[in-house]
Amino acid sequence: MDKVDSIVIVGGGTAGWLTAGVIAARHQGRRPHGFSVTLVESPNVPIIGVGEGTWPTLRSTLRKIGVSETDFFRECDAAFKQGARFNRWTTGEADEGYYHPLMLPQGFARLNLVPHWLENGDESFCDAVTPQGRICDQGLAPKTIATPEYEGLANYAYHLDAGKFSKFLTKHCVEKLGVRHVLADVSEVVQAPNGDVACVKTADGQAIDGDLFIDCTGFKALLIEEAMKVPFRDCNDVLFCDTALAVQVPYADPSDPVASHTISTAQSAGWIWDIGLPTRRGVGHVFSSSHVDADHAERELRDYIGPAARDLTVRRIPIRSGHRETFWKGNVVAVGLAAGFLEPLEASAIVLIELSAKMIAEQLPPNRDVMDVIARRFNDTTAYRWGRIIDFLKLHYTLTKRTDTDFWRDNTRAETIPDRLQGLMELWKYQTPWLHDEFDRAEEVFPAASYQYVLYGMGYRTDVPPGDVAAERELAQRVRRENDALTARLLAGLPGHRDLLSKISQHAMMPV
Structure with a gap:
């Protein structure tokens, strides 16, 4: 049987190097027996480098591939999210x-606090069930310098410089994990009689053979689209934003506070992201060109930034919302932008890379005979994830009460809302999302808690029977007191975000 021992990743960036690291780390024991991971990267393709927000999953991913969290912060201009x-x-x-915080509501496994909050409604849902909103309001970090690497007093993810992150991963994967790095342009994709990719040829004359090829060539999709002819499925009838304007904004003073959360501010036909790093802010405007022209969108962006925007250059990036109809065909798997892209409203790009890389590494086919079986499972799981992310992003638009522009009005039209989301919103009129209600698959990216934060943060109301509240009122009061006590303790004990970033730079965190 044709063993799968040679993994070839075409394309670098976050997608390529994160995938290489996850696979190489998982299969280190096979290296002496002929297993190899090769990454072929063009020296002439720049990294897009806009997606600077992550999910908490990246903590476990970096830990598993052997990265020091202190080194990561120092070398990737990283901050807490x-x-x-x-x-x-x-x-x-x-x-x-x-x-939308990253901590679960207090006592989430024991009790659904939504009905009790709806009964009282004396403060925001976030503040009623978790300390994290107040932590962010006060500019605090989620841990102290004495908290070990990858552990937190509050749940956290990262903001990072994508270009520096890619270089950091490159060094780690090559030096620590034995990934072979080929710096060359791919000039030809050679396919076998059965349609599989046999090898890729480079402009400098190399022929790189492989058993499994992973396409991380970004929007070009060199393997999955050009060679394997897998079509792209647009979702611009659901998510209208198709352009991004991005700019890097320096701090007026190096000691200015660094926000420990992403700030998303709605505009006339889209929204502006604002991400704080230790040395700068990453700011950008995602908008629908069908509803507003680029000049108007850029004026909104510059007005948001203020006088500091006067001399800054704005980069325009097209967005093609959607994903591949199939992600794994033959012996080719698409990961990252080659698989698809959605507006970065909830930082789903990097987490999809992580989840895909993890599944490939864990279910790596031992031979070609069973590859198609694993490919079908991978495709089913990945398609489900993309569908649920589309639902969740659309939820933000569907719940709006804004009617000031066509963009917001069009987003609430029933024909633009996916059927599954429409069904859930009908259900949520009478039943609040919680734990496994409609979220019972391991493939879920956003848990029920995320839906709670968005629904009730945006003023959605659920008609809960009074008896459901009365039966657990005493437990709910106890859980609310627990949240109040935790909030007071964390607000008193956590350092300022920039203060902690400075200490990490100077002194390092405790190793695991």
């Missing part, structure tokens, strides 16, 4: 907003 704040999404008023 504790969630996202959405401003002006519900009504459009300047002072309106809510948090």
Whole structure:
């Protein structure tokens, strides 16, 4: 049987190197027996480098591939991310907003606090069930310098410089994990009689053979589209944003506070992201060119930034919302932008890379005979994940009460809302999402808690029978007191975000 021992990844960047690291780390024991991971990367293709937000899953991914969290912070201009704040999404008023934090509601496994919050409604849902919104409001970090690497007093992900992250991963994968790095342009993809990719040829005359090829060539999709002819499935009838304007904004003073959450501020036909790194802010405007022209969108972006935007160059990036109809065909798997892309509203790009790389590494076919079986499982799981992410992103738009522009009005039209999401929203009129209700698959990216934060942050109301609240009122009061006590303890004990970043740079965190 044709053993699968040679993995060839075409394309670098975050997708290529993260995938290489996950696979190489998982199969280190096979290296002496002929197993290899090769990454072929063009020296002439720049990294897009816009997606600077991650999910908490990256902590376990970096830990598993053997990365020091201190080194990661120092070399990738990284900062902590504790969630996202959405401003002006519900009504459009300047002072309106809510948090989607990364901590679960207090006592989430024991009790659904939503019905009890709906009964009282004396504070925001986020503040009623978790300390994290207040932590972000006060500019605090999710841990102290004494907290060991990858552990936190509050749940966290990262903001990072994607270009520096790619270089950091390159060095680690080559030096620590034995990944072979070929720096060359691919000039030809050679296919076998059965349609598989046999090898890729480079412009400098190399022929690189492999048993499994992973396409990380970005929007070009050199293997999955050009060679394997897998079509792309657009979802621009659901998610309208098709262009991004991105800019890097320096701090007025090097000691300025660094936000420990992503800030998403709704505009006339899209939204602006604002991500704080230790040395700069990454700011960008995602918008629908069908509803507003680029000049107007750029004016909104520059108005948001203020006087500091005067001399800054804005980069325009097209967005093709959607994904491949098939992600694994023959012996080719698409990961990253080659698989698809959605607007970065909930930082889903890197987590999809992680999940794909993890599944490939864990279910790596031992031989070609069983590859198609594993490919079908991979395709089913990955298609489900993309569908649920589309649902979740659309939820933010569907819940809006804004009617000030065609963009917001069009987003609430029933024909633009996926059927599954429509069904869930009908259900949520009478039953709140919680634990495994409609979220019972291991492939879920966003748990029920995420839906709770968005739904009730945006003013959604669920008609809960009074008896359901009365039966657990005492437990709910106890859980609320636990949250109040935890909030007070964390607000008193956590350092400022920039203060902790400075200490990590100077002194390092405790190793695991």
